[in-house]
Amino acid sequence: MERQVRVRFAPSPTGALHIGGVRTALYNYLFARQHDGVMLLRIEDTDSTRFVPGAEEYILESLDWLGIEIDEGLRAKKSKVESQKSKADIEIEAVGSHGPYRQSERREIYHLYVKQLLDSGHAYIAFDTPEELEAKRAEIPNFQYDARTRMMMRNSLTMPAEEVQALMDKGEKYVVRFLVEPNEDVHVHDLIRGEVVINSNILDDKVLYKSADDLPTYHLANIVDDHLMEISHVIRGEEWLPSAPLHVLLYRAFGWQDTMPQFAHLPLLLKPDGNGKLSKRDGDRLGFPVFPLEFHNQKDGTVSSGYRESGYLPEAVINFLGLLGWHGTGDKEIYSMQELIEEFSLDRVSKSGAKFDYEKGKWFNHQYLQLRTNEELAQMFRPLLAAQGIENPDMQMVAKVIGLTKDRVNFVPELWEQTNFFFLAPTEYDEKSLKKRWKEDSPRHMTEMLTLLEPISEEDWHRSYETRDDNGNTVIRWHLDDIIMPWIAAQEYGVGIVMNAFRICLVGAARGPHIWNITDVLGKEETLHRVRKALEVLG
């Protein structure tokens, strides 16, 4: 019988959601959707000391932004329109019948299972304090709490039952440790890596529960919850591979081996330069975000940049991440979420770690930016214009300007440097451009050009028509071409000299789209004004 596919993403609310975590969530989601399964979100907050306020909201909002939908567990409440303003202000809802979905709210459940393990002899109580353990580690090289050492420690295996009870009654802090039977080869079948075998000798008697905060550790909570929530596949990062055998042992100790989920350990995301896995710090160091959204850490006051705020489109981030560690059968690189869902498969996930190639991420964003309409981009650009002091712009004009420039940017915020001269007349002129393009004849050329441009009617100013070039290709020709080009030819001035000087007058530098597109957007009055101004300033 085929079990229903139920996968979970189980982040820990200890800060912003790392981009590697986002990829894990994405792969879980793709797998769930492909198998008509359930994508569940559970919060693993069993470390009370590392909890960061706002992290939970952040995680859910990130997934929501990326279009990774949660079917069960905790999720961002659907209601909000696509407003980017109300961040860190989402509402959380819990759906499903396997809750609660925060581990901190499942204490009673864990008590039950800790007791089961204690009663069946698969676990024991240990009173060793952190200090005592530290001392042992200093004393014995490579000390490990296991079959070789547990009989020299202060635990229920070495102490009389009455003493154990007495200590507990006294309120002495204790932990419950898993009793690992030595010298057994534990087999883990991994969907990506195949059979992995580890001898139980190298496993230590992991702490499953700590009385200090009345909370289980990851290992116990994880197994109990995955079992109770009927998880069919555990898709997680490779850093968990070494503890997978422990988890297998735990399933067995509970007698759940028949319904144990299948494992798939994903390769890690590595630093773009040097060695090691991608960390939060790399982002700041190398100048790119490692988090989906900007994050204001309320605990330490730090602010981390995010993909959304950097101008990334969610579909670009999805495509980029989807291909970091997975590849389809062909040469296809551009995948929509739907296409990823259809083509994704765990056996095409690569085994080796992937260096995070930020440059390629930019390229993906460029691709998706071109796919958006000018009007959509104009709406996204609007707040940035406002930040530059351009309030209530003519949105039709903004869309038009974006149409002229979007193919040269990777991100919406880059649009400003490409389009600023459309909104603001140049106040200074780029020195390099002047040196190269503003010749001694330029003032005369511009003065003459003014007299040619002045009589042109408003209608003719904006008029263009299709024609064919020498090669027979259809091209746009502007009415202004018909005025200016013959004049340049007749005077034998040289097109480059005149037009570049003209461009400097309008733009302030030797850059920008085709010149007649600029005069078209600027309009006659503004164009002439800018030329006169330039003549004043540059002589």
Next chain:
RNA sequence: GGUGCUAUCGUCUAGCGGUUAGGACAAAAGAUUCUCAAUCUUUAAACCGGGGUUCGAUUCCCCGUAGCACUACCA
């Protein structure tokens, strides 16, 4: 130190015993052009080393090397 995982252009990767080792990013050159871009075309660029198995290994096995991960009362 111990254990495990991994190993194709600088990067992401295709390849699943016989290929001129393919694609993409980045790079370089050219075309185009009033400028800067974009775009198009082209170029350069890789099977970690050594043993096996085999008629034949990038591909399968072993060893070495390297990288990474784990080795907490963190996840």
